[in-house]
Amino acid sequence: MPVIVCPSCDLAHRAGPERASERTRCARCQASLQRPENGSIDTAIALSIAALVLFLLSNAYPLVAIETNGSTRSATLIGAALGFYRQDHAGLAALVFITTVVGPFLQIAGLLYLLIPLRRKRQAPGQNAVFRLLALVRPWTFIEVFMLGAVVALVRVAAYARVLPGVALWSCALLMLTLAALTSRTSPGQFWRWVEGSEA
Amino acid sequence: MNLPATGRSLGLLVCLQCHATVRALQVPHPRCPRCRAHLFQRKRHSLALTAALLLCAAILYVPANLLPVMYTDTIFDEERDTIMSGVLVLLHSGSWPIAVLVFIASIVVPLLKIVSLSVVLFSAWRRSPRYRTQRSELFRMVEFIGRWSMLDVYAISLLVALVQIRSLAFVAVGWGALAFAAVVVLTQFAARTFDERLLWEAPP
Numbered sequence: 001m002p003v004i005v006c007p008s009c010d011l012a013h014r015a016g017p018e019r020a021s022e023r024t025r026c027a028r029c030q031a032s033l034q035r036p037e038n039g040s041i042d043t044a045i046a047l048s049i050a051a052l053v054l055f056l057l058s059n060a061y062p063l064v065a066i067e068t069n070g071s072t073r074s075a076t077l078i079g080a081a082l083g084f085y086r087q088d089h090a091g092l093a094a095l096v097f098i099t100t101v102v103g104p105f106l107q108i109a110g111l112l113y114l115l116i117p118l119r120r121k122r123q124a125p126g127q128n129a130v131f132r133l134l135a136l137v138r139p140w141t142f143i144e145v146f147m148l149g150a151v152v153a154l155v156r157v158a159a160y161a162r163v164l165p166g167v168a169l170w171s172c173a174l175l176m177l178t179l180a181a182l183t184s185r186t187s188p189g190q191f192w193r194w195v196e197g198s199e200a
Numbered sequence: 201m202n203l204p205a206t207g208r209s210l211g212l213l214v215c216l217q218c219h220a221t222v223r224a225l226q227v228p229h230p231r232c233p234r235c236r237a238h239l240f241q242r243k244r245h246s247l248a249l250t251a252a253l254l255l256c257a258a259i260l261y262v263p264a265n266l267l268p269v270m271y272t273d274t275i276f277d278e279e280r281d282t283i284m285s286g287v288l289v290l291l292h293s294g295s296w297p298i299a300v301l302v303f304i305a306s307i308v309v310p311l312l313k314i315v316s317l318s319v320v321l322f323s324a325w326r327r328s329p330r331y332r333t334q335r336s337e338l339f340r341m342v343e344f345i346g347r348w349s350m351l352d353v354y355a356i357s358l359l360v361a362l363v364q365i366r367s368l369a370f371v372a373v374g375w376g377a378l379a380f381a382a383v384v385v386l387t388q389f390a391a392r393t394f395d396e397r398l399l400w401e402a403p404p
Contacts, residue, residue: 005207005214005221008336009400012205014211022323026206029336029400033219065301066362075361080354083361087373095381099350118213126234135217135237139392142350152302156297156355157362160274160369173268188218192234 006031041194045115047182051108054175059101061167064154068161077101077168082145103141104179110134111186121198135188142161144176203402213239229381243395253390256353258314260386265307267376271358283307283352305351306380313349313387316342317394321392324398335399343391346384350374353381 002015008031057059062074075083077100085093112132117124124130150172155165208213213224217237224230230239268280281289281305290299299382320339356377363371 002274003210003212003221004214005210006342007219008396009332010206010208010214010397011400012207012210022351026254029333029396031336031396032271060238063358064362071360073364075358080357082379083364084357084373087360089373089378092353092357092373092378092381096354100354128234131235132217132237139347139388142347142354144255145347145355148301148305148360149351152351152355153358153362155290155293155298156359160363163371165361168266192218192220 004033006033006173035187035189037193038190039189041115043118044182045112045119046186047178048115050109050184051104051175052112054171054178055104056109057171058168058175061171063150063166063168063172064159065164065166066157067068068155068165074166077172078096083162095099097153099140099142100146103137104175107134107141107179108182110137114191115186115194118198123195123198127195131188131191136182141179143172147172147176155156168172206342206400213241215239215349225332231335235348242397245396246393246398247325249393250390253386254314254317254321257310257383257386260383261310261314264310264376264380264383266378268374269352269376269380270359270374271372272363273367273372280374284378286352294353302352302355305348308348309345310387313342313346313391317387317390320399321394324394324401327401327403329403331352332399336396339391339394339396339399346388346391349384352378352383353384 004013004015004024005011006013006029009026009029011026012028013033022034023030023032023036059077062076063080065072065074078097081093081097081101083093084090084096106118110133113123114127114130114134150169154165157163203209207221211224213222213230214220215232215235215237218232218235220232220234222230222232222239224239224241231237232402248251265283268282271280272279274280287299287303287307290296290302303337316338320335320342323335356373359371360373363369
């Protein structure tokens with residue numbers, strides 16, 4: 001009988017007759033062992049493409065502009081990291097750049113690279129390495145935190161200057177929602193079900 | 201006492217990347233047959249690494265809260281903001297929901313994270329048999345909310361990028377921001393180096 005070991009507490013479970021549509025939790029520590037099957041690979045690819053477009057928009061246009069006494073100044077997503085860099089805080093600049101630009105990009109591009117061949121029952125070259133890279137990058141994608149940080153910054157600036165929201169502010173908000181939907185549909189368990197489906 | 205069957209007692213390993221359960225083989229560096237990630241019974245030096253990272257975070261928590269994170273020069277005056285005075289500015293400008301949010305994300309969450317990780321670390325070290333489920337859940341909650349404390353770093357990054365109209369107003373980064381970001385990153389790493397399974401080892 002197949003056995004599943006809980007990654008959170010090492011308890012061994014007999015793999016029961018539950019189907020992929022059920023969510024199972026560890027009997028001892030309550031960690032989730034298996035997430036239910038969630039949507040098709042086509043949905044995941046569509047969401048990845050949408051996320052890629054939104055990501056490009058978010059980087060191409062300014063997030064916000066402020067206007068004081070007739071002069072305006074705008075900032076982009078990359079500009080937020082560059083501001084730190086110009087003030088000799090390269091470490092902070094790198095942190096902001098990695099968590100808001102590199103992280104989301106690798107996550108979206110990596111998923112597209114893996115999923116498009118899988119849809120045709122093929123496996124991308126270096127599939128396992130890319131999968132492990134995604135697992136490494138996933139916890140360092142902070143777009144939703146950045147969005148809230150932007151709101152806080154705007155509230156503070158609004159006391160001094162007129163704030164003009166830019167295109168990227170809206171595309172970033174949509175990117176945040178799309179990435180959340182995408183992440184919940186491409187859990188590691190789901191990904192390997194697709195891989196096993198492509199081998200069958 | 202009848203001990204429950206675990207991966208260790210059955211000679212099974214679980215891959216932390218893809219969650220495949222694998223029979224443990226007597227080879228030097230086993231890898232997952234499914235995703236080729238490294239396999240191990242427990243994360244190596246987990247308690248020592250987590251303790252070291254946590255200690256650094258706890259030390260840096262002091263300058264993170266005392267040093268200014270941001271200097272604002274306007275034609276009228278010069279202000280220096282710490283994390284807490286930033287919260288007060290928001291409170292006085294009338295946006296109290298945002299002030300509460302920043303207070304929770306920047307002051308409560310990092311402190312809660314350092315304290316909770318210390319509790320979890322200490323009970324794993326003692327192999328304390330009580331409240332294991334609660335401690336496991338506490339650890340997972342800390343992992344989940346930890347990222348939100350980056351909020352202030354992003355707010356400062358945008359302010360620095362935006363408010364650079366030299367004749368009118370100028371925002372400069374303070375060293376407090378670096379200390380604060382270091383606390384967030386160090387606690388994120390501390391949570392990642394901690395092996396949850398150590399909370400469930402049989403008592404000595």
